[in-house]
Amino acid sequence: MDTEVLAFDIFGTTVDWYTGVAEQAREIFADLGIDADPGGFALDWRDRYLPSMARVREHERDWAYLDTLHRESLDDILAERGLSDAVGEAARARLVHAWHRLPAWNDVAEGLARLRSRYVLAALSNGGFALLTHLVKAAALPFDCILSAELAQTYKPDAKVYRTAASLLDVAPSRVLMVAAHGWDLEGAAAAGLRTAFVERPREKGPHRAADQAAGITADLKVDSFTALADALLS
Amino acid sequence: MDTEVLAFDIFGTTVDWYTGVAEQAREIFADLGIDADPGGFALDWRDRYLPSMARVREHERDWAYLDTLHRESLDDILAERGLSDAVGEAARARLVHAWHRLPAWNDVAEGLARLRSRYVLAALSNGGFALLTHLVKAAALPFDCILSAELAQTYKPDAKVYRTAASLLDVAPSRVLMVAAHGWDLEGAAAAGLRTAFVERPREKGPHRAADQAAGITADLKVDSFTALADALLS
Known part of the structure; x- marks a missing residue:
């Protein structure tokens, strides 16, 4: 890719x-x-x-x-x-x-650490720049940079958010793989020209509410953890 | 402070x-x-x-x-x-x-690692966002976020660059300490309401050209390394 x-x-x-x-x-x-x-x-x-x-x-x-x-x-x-x-x-x-201090899923730290050896890793969320900086710092997640919808002054899934991210990192949108657990986010990313990876997080909404499932999602890649993403991309 | x-x-x-x-x-x-x-x-x-x-x-x-x-x-x-x-x-x-791949001074990695325990550490340079992301990644420097003059669409010492940085991190300018080896940068930061720390880097311009010296600089703090900055701020 x-x-x-x-x-x-x-x-x-x-x-x-x-x-x-x-x-x-x-x-x-x-x-x-x-x-x-x-x-x-x-x-x-x-x-x-x-x-x-x-x-x-x-x-x-x-x-x-x-x-x-x-x-x-x-x-x-x-x-x-x-x-x-x-x-x-x-x-x-x-x-x-x-919302500034939330626990990472268990597979995240290891997956990011492995992926960081080959890729630039960016946080790209609708959370504000300060919120994301605090969250990533508190959870000690090894991102290379924080990118926020705030930098585009609008919110995902507006194409401007994804394109601003690619532009700031000086790459074509097609060189960016958006990783998300939500179909609406990946649809927005694809519409902006990014590649997409779906991560299934069945417990995202707790024990009593269904989260997005891989079966209903269109994406270039589907995995169930960040370590599985590392396996897929680094193989 | x-x-x-x-x-x-x-x-x-x-x-x-x-x-x-x-x-x-x-x-x-x-x-x-x-x-x-x-x-x-x-x-x-x-x-x-x-x-x-x-x-x-x-x-x-x-x-x-x-x-x-x-x-x-x-x-x-x-x-x-x-x-x-x-x-x-x-x-x-x-x-x-x-310019995307430059060696850090010897005291930088240790100084940043110590300072990171108490402060949010941001890179704030006239280098572009992608350039800084690549540079910081290649040198494995533990910044919490990348901030670039690019985000303000102008260059230091324009006050807008310093104020955009404070705004993105959701703090008053007076809660930000600008650390630089150049008087012109610290003057710009002070004019924008930031606090200032001068780091003397006598070899910045190589062996035959003088760099900015502490004696000629106005700053809230003057040190000769990032470890000395950690000593001063964490004591």
Whole structure:
């Protein structure tokens, strides 16, 4: 494929946002004496993610940082659940910050370390540049650079995000392999001229909600872990 | 100082461009059978660096990538030296690429590794995003992220470069410490509201040309190595 750059989606693909957000929410709710299901809360919050970004992408509002979108949808969820008074400013800031510190899936560190010997490894997420820098640093993931949708001032799957990434790394889009656990992301990448690799993450949405499955996805490559990706690309 | 981010200049401050460019030029000239002083050539090339960027910064021309500026000044130097015919397209591309692969000063890897435990470490150079990504990867330097003047579409010491860096990392400019071996860079950083650390690199311009000396520089901190910077900031 003459691939030079591997661009990795982060939330769900590289890190387990469900477990990470649910565990941090569990602690924060416990501190406040609130009885709430943290897993259901994490899912509810994440469900607002794509619609909130779509409003930016479709120019219904100006550019807004992911932290801002997370905060707005958090405020909505808390209001709907009758928790507006129970969860104050400091706890809301802690909850938004939960997305800055999430655990990597078990296969990620080894897979990236092996892939880094041959490819430039970039994080390419809708998370903001600062958020991604903090997340990657805290999880000690060996990316060569951070690329964020923020650099294109729009969100994936807008083609501009993928093309900005290729342009900043001074390669043709076809030299970039987008690695993601979501069909919508790979469709956007393919439309922008990138190659695509699907990583199946069946537990992305926790134990009770189905995640994207390989069978329903169109991609140049399909694997079930970053180590399997390394096996496929380095063989 | 409540510093959260350390932003490092690269050419001269982190890597030894003089030795790196001269050694690669020596090889390329030898391959072509050209008798030229590679150290003098490296200095001559670097002398065109600030003026070429100033034309972009002062809007005398549109944004141009550092590789483009390097190529233009290379073409000029070769013409002045009567080497236009002797150095063909492939050799010129190799020479421009020399700036993508330069050796770090001896104290850099240890200093960065220590500083990374407390601070977010960013490369902040006039080199392009791809150039810096390649350079940092080849030298295995543990930066947390790559920031380039390219992201601001102008060059240091334009305040926009420093402010874009702080903005992308979501901190006030005063939370960023700019680390550089050049007074002009630190003056630009200070004017943009950043804190400043001068690193004296007496051999930056090789054995026969004086580099910026601590005595003539205004900065919040002055050191002679990255390990000394770690000593000062982590004590």
